[in-house]
Amino acid sequence: MTSIDYSEKIPNNVDLAGDRTLQRALEQWQPNFLNWWSDMGPDGSQNFDVYLRTAVSVEPGGWAHFDHVKMPDYRWGIFLAPAETDRRIHFGEHLGEPAWQDVPGEHRANLRRIIVTQGDTEPASVEQQRHLGLTCPSQYDLRNLFQVNVEEGRHLWAMVYLLHRYFGRDGREEAEELLQRRSGDTDNPRILGAFNEKTPDWLAFFMFTYFTDRDGKFQLCALAESGFDPLARTTKFMLTEEAHHMFVGESGVARILQRTCEIMKQQATDDPARIRAAGAIDLPTIQRYLNFHFSVTVDLFGADQSSNAAIFYNAGLKGRFEEGKRADDHRLRDAQYDILEAVDGRLAERAAPMQNALNEVLRDDYIKDSVSGIGRWNKVMEKAGIATRLTVPHKAFNRKIGTLASTRVSPDGRVVSEADWAEHEREWLATPEDRAFVASLMGRVVEPGRFANWIAPPSIGINKQPIDFQYVRFN
Amino acid sequence: MKADVAPTEVIRQHLIDPEICIRCNTCEETCPVHAISHDGRNYVVDAAICEGCNACISPCPTGSIDNWRQVSLTKVYTLDEQFAWDVLPVQEDLGVDAAAEIPQEIARITADASAGQGGAAPPPWSAAHPYVNLHTQALPAIATVTGNYALTAEDASSDIRHIVLDFGATAFPVLEGQTIGIVPPGTDAQGRPHFVRLYSVASPREGERPRYNNVALTVKRVTADHAGQAVKGVASNYLCDLSKGDAVKIVGPFGTSFLMPNHPGSSLLMICTGTGSAPMRAMTERRRRRIAQKEGGELMLFFGARAPEELPYFGPLLKLPRDFIDINFAFSRVPGQPKHYVQDLIRRRGDDVARLLRDDQCYIYVCGLRGMEEGVAEAFRDLCREHAMDWDALLPELRSKGRYHLETY
Numbered sequence: 001m002t003s004i005d006y007s008e009k010i011p012n013n014v015d016l017a018g019d020r021t022l023q024r025a026l027e028q029w030q031p032n033f034l035n036w037w038s039d040m041g042p043d044g045s046q047n048f049d050v051y052l053r054t055a056v057s058v059e060p061g062g063w064a065h066f067d068h069v070k071m072p073d074y075r076w077g078i079f080l081a082p083a084e085t086d087r088r089i090h091f092g093e094h095l096g097e098p099a100w101q102d103v104p105g106e107h108r109a110n111l112r113r114i115i116v117t118q119g120d121t122e123p124a125s126v127e128q129q130r131h132l133g134l135t136c137p138s139q140y141d142l143r144n145l146f147q148v149n150v151e152e153g154r155h156l157w158a159m160v161y162l163l164h165r166y167f168g169r170d171g172r173e174e175a176e177e178l179l180q181r182r183s184g185d186t187d188n189p190r191i192l193g194a195f196n197e198k199t200p201d202w203l204a205f206f207m208f209t210y211f212t213d214r215d216g217k218f219q220l221c222a223l224a225e226s227g228f229d230p231l232a233r234t235t236k237f238m239l240t241e242e243a244h245h246m247f248v249g250e251s252g253v254a255r256i257l258q259r260t261c262e263i264m265k266q267q268a269t270d271d272p273a274r275i276r277a278a279g280a281i282d283l284p285t286i287q288r289y290l291n292f293h294f295s296v297t298v299d300l301f302g303a304d305q306s307s308n309a310a311i312f313y314n315a316g317l318k319g320r321f322e323e324g325k326r327a328d329d330h331r332l333r334d335a336q337y338d339i340l341e342a343v344d345g346r347l348a349e350r351a352a353p354m355q356n357a358l359n360e361v362l363r364d365d366y367i368k369d370s371v372s373g374i375g376r377w378n379k380v381m382e383k384a385g386i387a388t389r390l391t392v393p394h395k396a397f398n399r400k401i402g403t404l405a406s407t408r409v410s411p412d413g414r415v416v417s418e419a420d421w422a423e424h425e426r427e428w429l430a431t432p433e434d435r436a437f438v439a440s441l442m443g444r445v446v447e448p449g450r451f452a453n454w455i456a457p458p459s460i461g462i463n464k465q466p467i468d469f470q471y472v473r474f475n
Numbered sequence: 476m477k478a479d480v481a482p483t484e485v486i487r488q489h490l491i492d493p494e495i496c497i498r499c500n501t502c503e504e505t506c507p508v509h510a511i512s513h514d515g516r517n518y519v520v521d522a523a524i525c526e527g528c529n530a531c532i533s534p535c536p537t538g539s540i541d542n543w544r545q546v547s548l549t550k551v552y553t554l555d556e557q558f559a560w561d562v563l564p565v566q567e568d569l570g571v572d573a574a575a576e577i578p579q580e581i582a583r584i585t586a587d588a589s590a591g592q593g594g595a596a597p598p599p600w601s602a603a604h605p606y607v608n609l610h611t612q613a614l615p616a617i618a619t620v621t622g623n624y625a626l627t628a629e630d631a632s633s634d635i636r637h638i639v640l641d642f643g644a645t646a647f648p649v650l651e652g653q654t655i656g657i658v659p660p661g662t663d664a665q666g667r668p669h670f671v672r673l674y675s676v677a678s679p680r681e682g683e684r685p686r687y688n689n690v691a692l693t694v695k696r697v698t699a700d701h702a703g704q705a706v707k708g709v710a711s712n713y714l715c716d717l718s719k720g721d722a723v724k725i726v727g728p729f730g731t732s733f734l735m736p737n738h739p740g741s742s743l744l745m746i747c748t749g750t751g752s753a754p755m756r757a758m759t760e761r762r763r764r765r766i767a768q769k770e771g772g773e774l775m776l777f778f779g780a781r782a783p784e785e786l787p788y789f790g791p792l793l794k795l796p797r798d799f800i801d802i803n804f805a806f807s808r809v810p811g812q813p814k815h816y817v818q819d820l821i822r823r824r825g826d827d828v829a830r831l832l833r834d835d836q837c838y839i840y841v842c843g844l845r846g847m848e849e850g851v852a853e854a855f856r857d858l859c860r861e862h863a864m865d866w867d868a869l870l871p872e873l874r875s876k877g878r879y880h881l882e883t884y
Contacts, residue, residue: 060505064533217499243499244536250497251537372498372515379494379561459495460538 011077013058014161025164026078029175033156036179037072040127042149043134046072049473050146051462053244055079058237066463068473074150078161081236089227091323091330092316099229103166107315110308111228112167114317116174117191118219118235119159120181122152124195125208127183132205135442137452141202143462143471144248148209151241158234166230193400194296201438202455203256203281207293210249211370215300217242218321218366225319250373251458254380256281258456261384270388276437279453283381283388285438288430290390291411294370295398301363304339304402310355320358321365337361340396342407345415347396367395398429446474485608486582487543488551489520489527492563495539502531502540512554519557523586527579548582549595549732577608581656581729584673589732591841591848592881596874599736599838603680606648607729612671615658615724616645620717621689628784634696635750635787636715637677640723641689647725649690650680651757652733652840652880656726659713671726672710675842675882677753679761693753693787701845733840733880735761739770742837744828746817746851748779751843751882752787758840759800766799774800775824775831779817779847781808801827817847818854828855829862832869839873841881848883 009027010016016023038046050071055063058079087099103111126149136142156178163171181188184196194212199205220242223235263280264270272282302309312318313332320326328335335354340347354361371392378389394413396404408421411428445452449468461467491502491511496518503511503518510524511531531540544566546552552564577585589595598605610616622639649655656671663669677683678691696715697708717723735743735758743762745755755776762774780786783806792802803824805815821828831837832855841851856866873879 060507060530060534240501240504240534243497243501243534246499247497247536251495369498462538464538464541 008077011075012079014078014080014165016078019165022165025172026161029160029164029172032176032179033076033153033160034072036123037126037153040123040130040182041153042071042126042132042146043130045133045146046070047475048146049475051143051465051469051471052147052150053463055241058082063237063240064463071146071150074153076150076154076157078157078234079154079237080230080233083229083233087229087232089316091225091319092227092314093331094227094316095330097227099227099232101229103228107228107317108167110312110315111231111317112163112170112174114223114312115159115162115167115231116178118223119156119163119174119178120191121195121216122156122159123178124181124183124190124192125199125212126152127190128195128197128199128208129205132199132202135202135444136446137202137442137455138445138450138457139448139471140451140458140461140467140469141252141455142446144252145205146472148213148245148248151244154241155238158238162230162234192300194300197296200435201442202252203286203289203438204293204435206249206252206256207289208249209245210253210373211293211297212300213242213245213249214370215297215366217246218301218362218369221321222318222323222362225323227316250376252455253286254377255456255458256286256454257283257377257380257390258384259454260286261381261386262456264386265384270386279441281438281441281454283386283390284427285430285434287390288428288434289438290374291393291397291428292430294393298363298367298395299399299401301366302359302401304360304363304404305352305356306359307356309358310353313355313358320361339403341403342396342409342415347394347409347413347415363395367392393428446472485545486522486548486551486577487527487579488522488546489525490542490544490552490557490563491518491520492539492542493517493560494562495537497537497539499536501534501536505531505534514558517558517560519554521554522551522582523590526583547731548577548585549597551586551595577729578612578671580670581673581726585654585729588673588882588884589880591845591852591883592874592879593870594874596732596880597877598732598734599741599877601736601738601741602734602877603650603737605650605653605728605731605734607653607731608727609646609648610726612656612658612726615726616642616647618642618645618647618690618723618725620719620721620723622719623715623717626693626787631784632781633785634715635785636694636696637787638692638694638714638717639678639683639689640692640725641687642725643688645688647688647690647728648680649676649728650730651676651735651761652754653728653730655690655692655728657710657714658724658726659710660724663709669709673727673729674714675753675757676728677756679757679764681764685764693750693756695750732877733842733882735840736836736838739768740772740836742773742775742831742834744775744831744837744839746777746821746839746841746843746847748817748843748847749785750787751841751847752778754842754882755840756788759795763795763799772836773831775803775827776800777803777805777817777820777824779805779807779815779843782806783809816850818850821851821854822858825858825861829858829864832859832864832873835876835878837878839879841879841883843883845883848881 049068051068053064053066056065089097089099160175163175181190183190189196199208220235220239224232226232260280263275263278267274272284275282332354336351337354337357338349339352339357339360374390374392393411396409397411399405408416410416441454448470451457457467461469508524510521618640621641624637626635626637654673654675656673658671659669674692676690677693682689683691694711694714697711700706747755783789803820805817805820807814859866
């Protein structure tokens with residue numbers, strides 16, 4: 001079944017009406033979700049009509065239906081990608097066996113943990129971004145922020161459905177807790193570190209959607225390979241929505257760069273102070289933000305050697321990125337993979353069993369994908385005739401997780417002393433002064449077609465609408 | 476570079492804007508026919524595969540997917556060109572207005588039919604200027620049936636017909652090798668209008684009946700699909716059942732590549748099966764009517780069918796003088812005789828075929844069922860090897876000189 005039944009209280013394509021118990025459980029969770037949205041969702045936005053994209057079916061023609069809706073009325077629901085007939089597990093010990101339609105008892109705890117960890121990031125990012133609407137650089141950007149927010153909310157629904165449907169009482173309790181934890185709360189924080197960081201300004205937001213949502217993409221891609229078919233199908237559909245988030249990040253940073261380049265040319269200078277005085281964000285500041293968000297996100301992939309990663313893979317719970325497209329034995333019993341470590345003050349590669357290094361494999365795939373987008377950002381400077389280029393810091397830079405956590409490494413990959421680090425940290429990572437300056441630029445611009453001084457307009461509008469379209473009606 | 480081609484047949488080519496695309500892979504994942512692919516740099520659309528179904532348009536988060544350029548059908552942007560782009564090329568001025576653009580569906584059928592020749596080919600340098608797309612689906616030409624004759628025997632296993640259509644006072648100039656589109660009346664099971672079906676004209680440019688405004692088609696009644704399953708072809712049954720005086724909606728003409736050379740001394744090597752004989756019949760008829768001009772050049776024909784009774788124009792062909800055309804029939808279902816296919820005869824006539832392949836004045840045409848492609852290519856490959864040539868190197872050369880044209884269905 002692929003059509004979505006919108007006559008139901010909870011839109012879905014999983015025949016929710018056919019399972020009364022589950023339907024009742026989710027209908028009890030729904031008001032709690034809406035309470036959470038009203039408490040922790042975008043600040044002061046409840047009555048806005050926002051030009052949002054809503055899925056009306058999971059077929060390509062149906063999942064991008066655009067209309068003005070009030071966000072609390074957004075039809076959050078449960079959408080799974082169409083089932084493949086006779087799908088089989090294609091990696092790990094169960095390779096070749098039919099994919100599971102139910103949770104195998106022995107993998108119950110691990111699957112629950114995977115789903116809860118993924119699910120926790122979704123409301124966390126909404127919480128992190130809840131004040132950004134007050135400082136939006138344009139209506140267009142405000143609409144994009146809200147689109148990201150409602151889709152993160154829907155991703156929470158996706159994970160909660162799995163918890164309720166397949167994990168009984170434990171699942172229902174976990175689903176409740178997903179609404180209890182709060183990003184940055186010292187007593188009851190979100191599970192992963194990066195999701196307790198602040199997203200204080202729009203440069204941070206764009207960097208977050210570029211880097212951190214891309215981590216989401218890679219995690220979802222790995223889960224879309226899962227032998228647990230409902231998880232594979234739900235993450236597959238989430239991926240189609242995730243692409244929008246990365247678009248917001250990539251184009252957002254590109255537009256900031258474009259504006260900075262314009263100012264640099266107008267002022268004929270590359271002096272950060274003069275660029276700041278002209279109301280734009282200087283390139284070194286953007287580079288320091290990039291270094292921060294990249295390194296924090298790279299940590300999200302976990303320790304470089306992990307027995308959990310090996311267990312998840314062997315059990316068929318979580319594959320590699322594009323597992324199905326790789327030409328190896330998909331069991332990896334004897335495969336090796338190079339991981340980085342610091343030996344005698346230098347970084348060196350050492351071969352480790354690939355099964356244990358699967359976090360590193362996913363991290364490296366992620367880095368490759370991130371780097372190519374930064375290449376496209378550099379095209380903005382190239383086109384403007386500005387010589388400066390953004391660079392991706394070394395993957396050992398500023399790590400807090402894994403074997404490299406105890407080693408200080410510069411962005412260009414040199415192991416440095418604690419003193420060197422202290423001396424240069426302000427050149428490498430965004431400083432409180434940088435953040436204060438960026439925050440000082442953040443003023444609310446909401447007239448249709450107008451943009452804050454520090455960011456260029458996009459080249460095209462959403463859904464082919466003009467740039468000055470009324471993307472948000474404030475009522 | 477793209478504007479210098481004439482004659483021009485223009486299509487809307489689907490392209491992705493590399494400046495806006497974020498390489499999220501959604502389109503590639505979505506495309507039902509796998510027309511979209513990528514390298515480390517760009518996502519690209521293969522014009523020969525894309526059916527213009529637009530399934531990729533709304534899932535794209537960026538809008539980069541929704542880009543189109545009018546291009547000449549013989550100069551579509553290749554994948555390699557698209558892979559190298561940093562920005563989309565600007566729309567070239569093709570000297571045609573937007574209304575003259577070839578409908579996506581026609582472009583796709585045409586691209587698919589000539590896919591077997593391995594790339595776009597220009598027409599022969601001496602081809603006449605073709606008119607294309609004069610009549611559109613919104614404003615089709617109306618032709619009147621002036622004849623509908625069986626070409627196959629009553630007891631033959633297939634029903635092939637020679638249908639003559641008269642355009643009256645409506646201009647419908649068409650060259651040998653061009654196609655016209657038939658719009659069957661009514662709607663399909665889903666209530667949508669039927670797709671246009673393309674047919675090669677079987678008559679020469681001045682008409683089946685010279686100096687009258689008419690064309691002939693060779694139509695086989697379709698009663699089974701490629702897999703042999705019983706199916707009633709909508710357009711072919713409609714055409715085969717037409718009576719004298721009936722009105723038919725026609726669009727087109729189409730085709731700027733599969734055209735015959737006009738210069739004296741040019742030769743034609745023609746290979747066809749079944750109704751693939753239509754363009755060969757048109758070209759042969761054009762030459763036959765000009766025999767008195769003594770323009771020179773050879774005609775060599777390889778023609779395959781199941782049996783003589785099923786071979787369209789068998790009788791008239793036999794009456795043509797031997798020194799005008801060198802005819803080679805291959806029959807695959809004659810009781811008591813071994814099966815012969817066109818490729819067997821091409822091998823048997825290897826010396827003569829090789830001579831024509833080497834002759835820059837010889838233009839080669841292949842038309843018929845999809846299944847013949849491979850056999851013909853193998854035969855060419857073999858005889859090239861025997862005659863110290865390399866088919867795989869020769870083919871692109873033939874194509875670039877406008878000397879090799881293939882249409883299969």
